[in-house]
Amino acid sequence: MAAGRSDHSTSGGRVTLKEVARLAGVSRSTTSRVLNDHPSVRPEVRARVQEVMEDVGYVPDGIARSLRRGHTGMLGLLIPQPASTVFGDAYFATLVSAVVDAAQRAGCTVATVLTDDPLAGRPDTTERLAAKLSADGLLDGVVATASVDDDPVPGALLDAGLPVVVIGEPSDASTTSVDVDNLAGGRLAVEHLVELGRARVAVLAGPEGNPSARRRLEGARRAVEAAAVTLVGVEAADHFGVEDGRRAMDRMLAAGTRPDALVAGSDAIAVGAMAALDAHGLRVPDDVAVAGFDDLAPARVSTPPLTTVAQPVASVGRLAVHRLLDLVGTEATGPARDARGSADGRVVPVTGSGVDGHEGRRTVLDVALVVRGSTVPD
Amino acid sequence: MAAGRSDHSTSGGRVTLKEVARLAGVSRSTTSRVLNDHPSVRPEVRARVQEVMEDVGYVPDGIARSLRRGHTGMLGLLIPQPASTVFGDAYFATLVSAVVDAAQRAGCTVATVLTDDPLAGRPDTTERLAAKLSADGLLDGVVATASVDDDPVPGALLDAGLPVVVIGEPSDASTTSVDVDNLAGGRLAVEHLVELGRARVAVLAGPEGNPSARRRLEGARRAVEAAAVTLVGVEAADHFGVEDGRRAMDRMLAAGTRPDALVAGSDAIAVGAMAALDAHGLRVPDDVAVAGFDDLAPARVSTPPLTTVAQPVASVGRLAVHRLLDLVGTEATGPARDARGSADGRVVPVTGSGVDGHEGRRTVLDVALVVRGSTVPD
DNA sequence: GTGAAAGCGCTAACAT
DNA sequence: ATGTTAGCGCTTTCAC
Secondary structure, three states: OOOOOOOOOOOOOOOOHHHHHHHHOOOHHHHHHHHOOOOOOOHHHHHHHHHHHHHHOOOOOHHHHHHHHOOOOEEEEEEOOOHHHHOOOHHHHHHHHHHHHHHHHOOOEEEEEEOOOOOOOOHHHHHHHHHHHHHHOOOOEEEEEOOOOOOHHHHHHHHOOOOEEEEOOOOOOOOOEEEEOHHHHHHHHHHHHHHOOOOEEEEEEOOOOOHHHHHHHHHHHHHHHHHOOEEEEEEEOOOOOHHHHHHHHHHHHHOOOOOOEEEEOOHHHHHHHHHHHHHOOOOOOOOOEEEEEEOOHHHHHOOOOOEEEEOOHHHHHHHHHHHHHHHHHHHOOOOOOOOOOOOOOOOOOOOOOOOEOHHHOEEEEOOEEEOOOOOOOO | OOOOOOOOOOOOOOOOHHHHHHHHOOOHHHHHHHHOOOOOOOHHHHHHHHHHHHHHOOOOOHHHHHHHHOOOOEEEEEEOOOHHHHOOOHHHHHHHHHHHHHHHHOOOEEEEEEOOOOOOOOHHHHHHHHHHHHHHOOOOEEEEEOOOOOOHHHHHHHHOOOOEEEEOOOOOOOOOEEEEOHHHHHHHHHHHHHHOOOOEEEEEEOOOOOHHHHHHHHHHHHHHHHHOOEEEEEEEOOOOOHHHHHHHHHHHHHOOOOOOEEEEOOHHHHHHHHHHHHHOOOOOOOOOEEEEEEOOHHHHHOOOOOEEEEOOHHHHHHHHHHHHHHHHHHHOOOOOOOOOOOOOOOEEEOOOOOOOOOOOOEEEEOOEEEOOOOOOOO
16 A cells, blocks of 8 residues: 555645546546456456556545445444434344445445434424435435334335335334344243233233334233233333333332333333332242343343343344345346346345245244243243 | 325336326426425415325435435434444443434434444455445435544445544544543542542543544543552453443452542443442442533432533534535535534634644534542532 | 537447 | 446536
């Protein structure tokens, strides 16, 4: 790498390919060929052109290239949650990580977009965001996390012609989506608790209006009915965090509910609940057996370690990106499409575990129960 | 919103302005004017064009617009840390939030880019990233957090002609940067402890190689010397997290060090240290007075609440964006920027701290000591 | 008020 | 192997 910029005052990447061509005494085409490692360029000429590029510090204009190619290589990751919620949440940490990683592998950059609370939010904000995302038109597609029922954003994005993959349950069933089997998850947790002989089940569900939370609750409800035990209480946490769990548990206890089994909407909620139980002198698992959902960091560091329904968060993220890339490849019917395609073989034909929905539009991954000390003493 | 797309098979946002013009029976110029709310268009014509746009679901191509305008309205936020570190860190939560917010206000989108650990990382990764970011050329500029000495990325970005603002200490002093007065912070903490009568000071510094951590330590060192008390120990935490603090404190105690005052490189480190102290039967603040750094969430929820050096994280983020927009506005000789001006009271431009007369290049914000129960009993 | 035309920086047929 | 030419989709003088 050249030690520093010499020659011209190259303020910014202002040198154009045309200029390089002129300086090297060749045509723009040839310069372009050199830039793209096209084989048919005489080594001698190639060298000269490259030297000029180095000399003037030429940097190709990405926007122009994108215009020609018809895509930018930039994907959006939409998380309709305020930063305060997203950070500190092991789920999002894992998800973002997986998405970014998968995209990177495919040569794409990810723009993570956090928006304000979708519930409290004026639809204004939300729609304006969608408009902006699409109007900017710099994203090849968007992975959107569904954190609230009937989120209008994915639809708006689709209307704008932007490929979208929803993580979770999309409002419109025809939207491509990747999800885990939340229903089964709620069921698994309850079945486990029932097998342990517990008969007074309570659920500390995730936030109201959150599709995943609702499904988990639903699954638990059905299992409770099927097992002919009693659902002694249901309380919705404000979010999926530890404090939300603690408060929800406090409310439940304050209401006089005394379960001997607890199903939580997330590991963090479970951890918070255990703290609240502890504060009330109730022992886990002796007095109350507790099951979480996620199997992320909080589950392992808690005391006692948490029995939980493990969901493959990283796989979900990775898969969502693959699905999105498929869509992008399909929709972009522009020219020069043939050259690329699935050249990198990273398009995993995910028939994976679980239900592979209609036309591969919806993919649902399996969850699995992990038993630890919060339900069964060591 | 039109129920569905009629007419053409408009698969995606594939309708162009040209097509709209044809359908509306006007020229592309007029159509463009309608799109950009240019005044000189007859209301009647405007209405007709807009109707066509609605009908065919026209969405302007952002890439093409960007090409013309010379900028994309997309800023990068570079955090050379793995997701596992970034999430769960109140500092980054606050910073990202502030940056995204400030950018949004200026009509920009932020692409948050996380990269792997800069220390363990092969320089390869890092450089490739920088290359990618710039080669893509879709970003108008980048806010880069400096988490390691001599980070090559900002330089690489600058070489590629991309405006960069570093948060923290840039390797090259001529790089525009925004920082807080870490040196003073370290000093303030020690001075406070000394005033309380403590004489055996220990420092639980942030990660080795981190410029901010080093400065804080340096400040503490100087204050210790000035006060003629004893620096009984220094231990560097692996990161800025709670567990890192706990482990560092454990190491220090295991080494037989018994301070009566502790200065930590972050609130989280302080919290972890307090846990370790507690586990060793040492009381805070009676046996050991503890001071943190940041004044973020961990400081307030800890027991006892943490005395700490407050740094204006949100302001740093906001300011970095403003600085960046200034740079972008300067470099991109396009249409003038509007929303500007740093309305922060605490801007302390350090003139001449860098090289040649380039003024206002580096901005250092003040920190302030916040006294709570970890040093002074209620 | 509206249109024709000239590009922004790059790439990809077609020639040669 | 290299040059010529024609755009990608949009904006913007400059005429009328």
